[in-house]
Amino acid sequence: MKGLDGIDLGSMRSMVAAFPQLLVAGRLDGTLEQNASRASRRGIRGLCLCGIGGSAIAGEISRSLVIDESPIPVLITRDYSIPAAVGKDWAVIVTSYSGNTEETLSSFEMAAARKATVLNITAGGELARRAKAGTTHLIPEGLQPRAALPLVFCGLHTLVETLVDLAKTDFEAISRKLSRSAESWGKKGQSPGDLARMLGNSIPLFAGCKHLAAVAYRAKCQICENTKGVSMWSEMPEASHNEIEASASYLDHSIVPIFLRSRYEEKRMARRLDAVSEIYSDMGCRPVRVMVDAESSVEEALAMTHYLDTVSVELADIRGVDSLRVDRIADLKARLARPH
Amino acid sequence: MKGLDGIDLGSMRSMVAAFPQLLVAGRLDGTLEQNASRASRRGIRGLCLCGIGGSAIAGEISRSLVIDESPIPVLITRDYSIPAAVGKDWAVIVTSYSGNTEETLSSFEMAAARKATVLNITAGGELARRAKAGTTHLIPEGLQPRAALPLVFCGLHTLVETLVDLAKTDFEAISRKLSRSAESWGKKGQSPGDLARMLGNSIPLFAGCKHLAAVAYRAKCQICENTKGVSMWSEMPEASHNEIEASASYLDHSIVPIFLRSRYEEKRMARRLDAVSEIYSDMGCRPVRVMVDAESSVEEALAMTHYLDTVSVELADIRGVDSLRVDRIADLKARLARPH
Incomplete structure (x- = not known):
């Protein structure tokens, strides 16, 4: 439980409040980073990130942040299987x-059978048992999986940056x-x-583009899980061609x-989002704009993500x-564990 | 308008009814298939499919059908830009x-500037004008873009199969x-x-896995556009880890x-979908099961897709x-065309 000091593991509010602390509690140790660095220098043809739910979202956010620069393709899979293209000259990060x-x-x-470079991120369980020695980034256990996103993200994103050979994010500073x-929060703009x-x-409908599309999806899942309420999400500009109707x-x-608006939007994307928001207003609903420093x-x-995670626990309380x-x-x- | 004979282009019902006819109206001509075949033999490192809305969905369905066999990664982009990994040793299919x-x-x-092998699918417009000679699959114009899905899919999927070197689908037979x-329809099981x-x-919530996840997304968009009504979709098994709440x-x-159930589901996927459906029933809603021969x-x-497209026009009428x-x-x- 090192790294989780002071967090009440019986309170979702406490776990969400600890988001900044969790971002550094999952720091990657040197061994795994060296393995990733060696794989990168040998040359890999692609990177596949495997996970479900919060683990997949950590991968989605990470991918969205590197695809404009990564020299190799980055795939996400949320299923039992991985694409046939993922082979021995690929790196695979398995997160659960x-x-x-x-x-x-x-x-x-499947990834192990194909002899890919497999690196794992987990707090234990079957994955830790099955993994080869020295391939697993072991993170502190005890959190609800959805609250573990920052804990998972820190190590995952550092691995991704190492594998695709990009400059490393300073998680301490963030x-x-x-x-x-x-x-x-609440001093300028609305609080969670x-x-x-x-x-x-x-019913909230979160809409974002690029890295904020993944954040929109995360927010949708958090509303579903934390409030047991219906929630929707969309990716822009795609939704402006169909869902808008x-x-x-x-x-x-x-x-x-x-x-979910970004400081890094291109002008034509910003114009499009402004125009869609105006049309939604004309339809009688009151669109909300969320932006962070x-x-x-x-x-x-x-x-x-921290802001919207907090919105989800506030909403559960309400x-x-x-x-x-x-x-x-x-x-x-x-039900799935019952004999069949 | 060759290939669109007998279709009333002023009626969505007529265009949707013509789905089987449109599947062959967009057959690929020999030149483009030869270009794709040459690119495949020279060796390509990946395939990127660019489109928005119906064109992107054609790509999603195509990708979902080949990823378990394709030796190269297949990416979809629905945005202004393409991933940095897409370079001169990649093929790109641009569809609008x-x-x-x-x-x-x-x-x-972007794809042209990176000197990728660019192939285009369009009924004309700016894309046809800008494309290099011999790189464009020109399909009949006059349909509503969302009704053009089968027309686009036929040529697109044949190109994908050629580029990743898989056996060709017989669209005539389908x-x-x-x-x-x-x-x-309606003789066995419910009609559209x-x-x-x-x-x-x-509000319909379409849920599917693998190739039927793309079909679920298509159905959602068709309900939005054809009925101007709210619609939702999810990918399984992912949604069974969060949205289920x-x-x-x-x-x-x-x-x-x-x-959306498949004849090709693995047993553990089928069990999971059955169990989620039971839980939804216990929550008081009445889940529907759709399956086709x-x-x-x-x-x-x-x-x-043909069945659910028809549901969307029936629902618009209702x-x-x-x-x-x-x-x-x-x-x-x-709004976007206004001077700024």
Whole structure:
């Protein structure tokens, strides 16, 4: 539990509040970084990130931050299998916080059988047992998997940056920035609690582009899991070519569009998002704009995830829901464990 | 307009009914297939499919059908830019039915500047004008872009199969099968009209895995565009790890989960989908199961898309909505065209 000091593991609010602390609690040790660095120097043809849920989202955010620079393709898989193209000259990062996600373990076996360079991130479980010595980044256990995103992301993104040979993110600096930003929430702009109160019982629709598309998806999942409420997400500009037509009935269904805006948008993307937001307003709903202070895309993605994670626990409180319990996921696991 | 004989281009119902006919109207001519075949023999490191909306979905379906066999990675981009990894030893298929989609044209320029092997699919417009001689598969114009999916898919998938060196799909045979299947809708299982009546004013949530995840996304977009109504989609098994928690409020929001089931599901995937469906039932909503007769994954994806496209026009009729008009997309284009 080293690195998790002071976090109440029985409180989702406490785990979410610890986001900045978790960003550095998962720092990569030297051995794994050296292995990744050696694989990179030998030359790899591609990188595949395997995970489900929060682990996959960590991969999505990481991929979105490097694809404009990475000389090799970066794929994400959220399934039992990996693409046929992933072979011995590929690197695969397998991520499962519990270490027992059945789809991810299945992907791990396929990657190992294909003799890819396999690196793993987990807090233990079956994945830690099956992995070859020296290939696993072991992170502190005890968190709810969805609260482990920053813990997973720190090591994962450092591995990705090493494998695709890009400059390393300074997570210490971002962690300090995120702590300070959280203190000023509500002083300029709306606080997570303000946004949660505004949402009430409506359905949030998070929309973002590039790295903020992954953040939008994360926010959707957090609302689902922490509040047991319906939530939607879209990727821009794609949604402006089809989903936009449904805005005619957003008011009827209490859907509140939330645009995750970036300091790094191109002008034509910014114009498009502004225009879609205007059209949604004309349809009678009240779109919300979320933007955070940040000095880099990676800081922006993490700061906005921290902010929206907090919105989800505030919203659970407002709705009188226990954000910690995930009864249907537990029910599903129990059903799948029954003999058949 | 060769290939579009007998289709009423002023009727979405007529265009959707012509799905089987459109599957062969877009057959690839020999020149482009030879170019693709030459590129494949020279060796390409990856394939990138660029498009937005229906064109991107054609790519999603195609990718999902080949990734378990393709020796090279297949990426999809729905944005202004393409990943840095896409370079001169890559093939890029740029698809825009109108030929004027600004994001796709921007991707085209990037791919050309990187000296990739660029092949284009379009009915004309700026893309046809800018493309090098002999690199464009010109398809008949006049359809609504979303109705052009089968027309685009036929040539696109043949190009993908050629580039990644897989056996070619017989679209003539599938076209005949789809025509016969459509005649028997409602004789066994529910007809598209039955499903549309059952949906009424509720919000459909389409869920599928592998090639049917792309079909689920397509169905969501078709409901949005053709009925101007809210619609949702999810990819399985991912959604069974997070979104499942929101099912506690599906009944309150009139959300109807629609499971797109495949004849090609692995046993553990089938068990998972069955269990999620049972949990949704326990939450009080009435999940629907959609399955079609098919002799291959590609036929299954196309037959189900044809079925669900038809559901969307039936639902538009029930809701008294003109499925042809897309006022908000037109509004957005007008706003973006204004001088700034």
